[in-house]
Amino acid sequence: MEELLQVGVITSTHGVRGEVKVFPTTDDAARFKKLKHVLLDTGREMKPLEIQGVKFFKQFVILKFKGIDNINDIERYKRCPLLVERKDAVELKEDEYFIADMIGIQVETEDGEVFGTLKDVMETGANDVYVIDTEEHGEVLVPAIKECILEVDVENRKMTIHLMDGLI
Numbered sequence: 001m002e003e004l005l006q007v008g009v010i011t012s013t014h015g016v017r018g019e020v021k022v023f024p025t026t027d028d029a030a031r032f033k034k035l036k037h038v039l040l041d042t043g044r045e046m047k048p049l050e051i052q053g054v055k056f057f058k059q060f061v062i063l064k065f066k067g068i069d070n071i072n073d074i075e076r077y078k079r080c081p082l083l084v085e086r087k088d089a090v091e092l093k094e095d096e097y098f099i100a101d102m103i104g105i106q107v108e109t110e111d112g113e114v115f116g117t118l119k120d121v122m123e124t125g126a127n128d129v130y131v132i133d134t135e136e137h138g139e140v141l142v143p144a145i146k147e148c149i150l151e152v153d154v155e156n157r158k159m160t161i162h163l164m165d166g167l168i
Helices: 029-033 071-077
Strands: 004-014 019-024 037-041 046-057 060-065 081-085 106-109 114-123 128-134 138-143 149-153 158-161
Touching: 004 029, 004 037, 004 060, 004 071, 019 029, 019 071, 029 046, 029 060, 114 138
Parallel strands: 106 158
Antiparallel strands: 004 019, 004 081, 019 060, 037 046, 037 081, 046 060, 106 114, 114 128, 128 138, 149 158
């Protein structure tokens, strides 16, 4: 399982005092209010940052980091992801999983036959849709509903599905 989970991506600077505009990649952008620390993935290193201020603007989160008080200190980090350690991640409800933990999981049918590998999760308005890469059928889209997803075992990297008529 992934130890670092992405919560957002810096899209641009905001003002001249070192604030950044962040596109949240978490289901709950309000979680930034409680978040104290993040890790900035620069591509070469993980830079720990302490969050000093949080504001919201449209679909973005405006963050101010402690010790970064100038636009020139933060501008080079545009398009860099912000991560949290698993211990700082939000608590999941029953039957909720982190997408990062699910990617690459083996998918089987209810008959026990290997069907494919979970390649992606598309987040739609009504429910998520699992993108499963199969040898026989190519890419198959399966809605993440109880009628289709019978069991998810993240620890053993296995998912059991029921293929409803019309899915393949």
